[in-house]
Amino acid sequence: MMPRKSSVMSFQVVRVLALAGAATLVLRADSFTPTAPMHMARAGHQATLLTDGRVLVTGGSDDSGTAIGRAEIFSPVTRTWVDTGPNVIPRLEHAAVLLPDGRVLVVGGALTSSSCEPIGAAEIYDPETARWSLTENLPLGVGRGPIAVRLADGRVLVSGGGTPCGKVSTSTIVFDAVSNTWTLVSPMNVPRQFHTAVLSADGRVLVTGGAPDIRAVDAETYDPASGSWTIVQKPTVVQGTSCDGYLPSFAALLEGGAALAAHATAPECSSLTILAGARFLVAGGTASSGRRVESAETFDPISEHRTLTGPLATARAGHTATRLVNGSVLLAGGEDGTGRTASSEIYIPEIPYAASPLGLLRGGVVRGREFFYGGLLAAALNSKDHLLISYTHGRPSTRILEWNRLEMGRPLPPLREIGAGFEEFHSVRLDKDDNIWAVAPAANEVVRFNANGEVLLRFGAPPPADADAGAGSPPPPLERPYLDHPLDVEVDGRGNIFVVDGERNPRIAKFDRRGRFVASAGLRGSRPGEMRSPHSVAIDATGNVYVADGGNARIQVFSNALALLTLYDTVGAPWALCMTKGAHQYLFSASNPDRTDNSNGDLTGEIFKLELDGTIVGRFGRSDNARGAFRTPHFVDCSRENELILVGISDSLQTITLLPQ
Numbered sequence: 296m297m298p299r300k301s302s303v304m305s306f307q308v309v310r311v312l313a314l315a316g317a318a319t320l321v322l323r324a325d326s327f328t329p330t331a332p333m334h335m336a337r338a339g340h341q342a343t344l345l346t347d348g349r350v351l352v353t354g355g356s357d358d359s360g361t362a363i364g365r366a367e368i369f370s371p372v373t374r375t376w377v378d379t380g381p382n383v384i385p386r387l388e389h390a391a392v393l394l395p396d397g398r399v400l401v402v403g404g405a406l407t408s409s410s411c412e413p414i415g416a417a418e419i420y421d422p423e424t425a426r427w428s429l430t431e432n433l434p435l436g437v438g439r440g441p442i443a444v445r446l447a448d449g450r451v452l453v454s455g456g457g458t459p460c461g462k463v464s465t466s467t468i469v470f471d472a473v474s475n476t477w478t479l480v481s482p483m484n485v486p487r488q489f490h491t492a493v494l495s496a497d498g499r500v501l502v503t504g505g506a507p508d509i510r511a512v513d514a515e516t517y518d519p520a521s522g523s524w525t526i527v528q529k530p531t532v533v534q535g536t537s538c539d540g541y542l543p544s545f546a547a548l549l550e551g552g553a554a555l556a557a558h559a560t561a562p563e564c565s566s567l568t569i570l571a572g573a574r575f576l577v578a579g580g581t582a583s584s585g586r587r588v589e590s591a592e593t594f595d596p597i598s599e600h601r602t603l604t605g606p607l608a609t610a611r612a613g614h615t616a617t618r619l620v621n622g623s624v625l626l627a628g629g630e631d632g633t634g635r636t637a638s639s640e641i642y643i644p645e646i647p648y649a650a651s652p653l654g655l656l657r658g659g660v661v662r663g664r665e666f667f668y669g670g671l672l673a674a675a676l677n678s679k680d681h682l683l684i685s686y687t688h689g690r691p692s693t694r695i696l697e698w699n700r701l702e703m704g705r706p707l708p709p710l711r712e713i714g715a716g717f718e719e720f721h722s723v724r725l726d727k728d729d730n731i732w733a734v735a736p737a738a739n740e741v742v743r744f745n746a747n748g749e750v751l752l753r754f755g756a757p758p759p760a761d762a763d764a765g766a767g768s769p770p771p772p773l774e775r776p777y778l779d780h781p782l783d784v785e786v787d788g789r790g791n792i793f794v795v796d797g798e799r800n801p802r803i804a805k806f807d808r809r810g811r812f813v814a815s816a817g818l819r820g821s822r823p824g825e826m827r828s829p830h831s832v833a834i835d836a837t838g839n840v841y842v843a844d845g846g847n848a849r850i851q852v853f854s855n856a857l858a859l860l861t862l863y864d865t866v867g868a869p870w871a872l873c874m875t876k877g878a879h880q881y882l883f884s885a886s887n888p889d890r891t892d893n894s895n896g897d898l899t900g901e902i903f904k905l906e907l908d909g910t911i912v913g914r915f916g917r918s919d920n921a922r923g924a925f926r927t928p929h930f931v932d933c934s935r936e937n938e939l940i941l942v943g944i945s946d947s948l949q950t951i952t953l954l955p956q
Contacts, residue, residue, distance in 0.1 A: 504540025
């Protein structure tokens with residue numbers, strides 16, 4: 296390898312990675328990805344998000360119009376369905392709501408689609424026992440298409456409903472789960488069935504739509520303090536449809552923290568879900584010709600912009616759409632035009648992006664001697680817009696090269712080499728002062744260089760006196776002060792150093808600013824806190840530590856003292872993590888379905904952008920769509936929030952520029 300000062304010599308390029316050219320624009324196509332089907336095809340059912348993140352599906356009807364008593368539960372982690380205890384009373388087009396103690400109340404509905412008799416009993420499901428039990432008697436029967444809303448004080452408001460043979464109801468009743476009692480309260484001003492309810496930040500309930508002749512009608516609010524309803528007149532320009540309860544017309548009334556509390560979906564209707572940022576997702580429904588449609592769109596009530604998304608995997612109407620804990624949406628069941636369907640799919644917003652390969656000199660000939668810098672392992676961008684890249688299998692060996700990014704794509708040598716004579720570095724990170732932190736697995740050490748490449752700190756490897764296995768029994772794995780095949784490193788705002796130890800002793804280890812061991816968490820296994828093939832680490836501004844536990848397909852979040860806080864287990868197989876530096880931080884997580892560096896890095900480069908609470912902002916690099924994919928990333932740098940530098944397992948280097956959603 297020859298540094299920049301040798302450029303005056305005869306220099307012949309013999310190998311160059313792709314030169315930077317025109318960016319490849321990948322258009323946004325929001326993803327509806329098929330997942331495992333339910334055990335029973337059904338429409339007119341209800342789906343309820345449980346406190347543990349699973350989804351309970353109850354009731355609905357089969358193709359004969361008969362109510363279904365069989366209930367089932369979807370796990371977002373395994374993406375599978377399992378049966379649970381059946382309802383006491385089969386019911387269709389009922390209401391369901393989660394109670395404060397984690398149980399689920401279902402009320403209303405009918406036994407068949409042609410029944411004129413509303414069901415006059417309600418029941419409660421207990422997830423701990425998987426059993427149902429009846430509540431006390433209702434003061435009146437609740438028909439098809441009611442809504443049930445959990446109020447701020449824990450009580451449940453149930454309103455509306457109807458039957459094919461009678462009038463649509465204005466009735467309102469309230470259930471108190473503590474006393475197991477029902478109370479009849481003031482009726483609505485407008486009869487409603489298959490309407491929509493939103494719980495406002497101030498505790499009131501906004502109800503829209505549901506008029507029996509599907510016309511746009513005034514909305515109304517219920518005040519739990521007074522027990523009364525107040526009309527909210529519809530605007531002159533009506534937005535939305537009867538299927539979404541004309542809710543967009545009243546979106547200006549939604550205050551911060553408002554959430555969709557209930558939506559009774561009619562058999563021919565689309566689903567409605569409130570996404571992060573108070574946007575609406577409207578999916579499926581029925582065309583004027585009667586055909587079930589696969590179209591979907593998002594609606595922003597602030598800008599009043601409607602954006603068409605990619606199509607559903609299955610055209611459907613009368614289905615459920617449940618926002619999961621991670622922000623994605625589960626669509627299940629409904630009617631597809633030929634009959635009831637058991638199919639399910641998951642919506643995750645796709646982030647549009649532009650991809651550009653980074654032109655990089657890979658080798659050359661100087662004074663008749665050929666050299667090759669080697670394959671790529673990691674890359675980090677410093678404050679001077681210089682790219683620090685670590686290499687493997689160079690001829691001769693090359694460790695870290697510093698490149699002027701503005702000159703990449705031209706046949707110019709690097710600015711300097713850093714770390715000559717060290718073992719190869721699997722990971723390269725930069726701190727706020729442009730100090731370089733490099734991890735050498737073969738040497739079991741972490742090295743800190745200053746911006747000029749001078750060594751400031753080395754730690755992790757046992758001293759020669761401790762390397763002899765016969766010197767006594769080693770301490771337990773979590774108490775070992777030395778590293779064993781480390782793979783990644785990050786430094787918090789106080790200078791504490793966190794290192795991912797590899798598969799031989801899978802853990803996250805904490806060291807102080809001088810490299811002295813403090814504590815560790817991990818051990819091999821799949822239980823919370825245990826790890827299999829941890830590969831990457833990130834730290835947020837508060838000091839919380841995020842570990843890519845790739846072998847267990849999850850991100851584990853620890854406190855700065857390494858106490859386990861939570862798990863994010865619905866974002867593929869996390870392999871490379873990166874934390875943005877701005878005031879509002881995001882976590883990027885690159886998935887590696889092979890869960891090993893020893894792969895070809897095929898077109899499976901799916902990356903998730905997450906809020907720090909695990910909510911999925913979006914993803915890009917569809918693993919199920921080769922036109923929108925890239926090679927599996929081995930390392931991700933996100934020094935600039937909307938510009939990522941990816942080093943692929945397959946020895947690729949590119950810039951990903953995220954575009955507005």
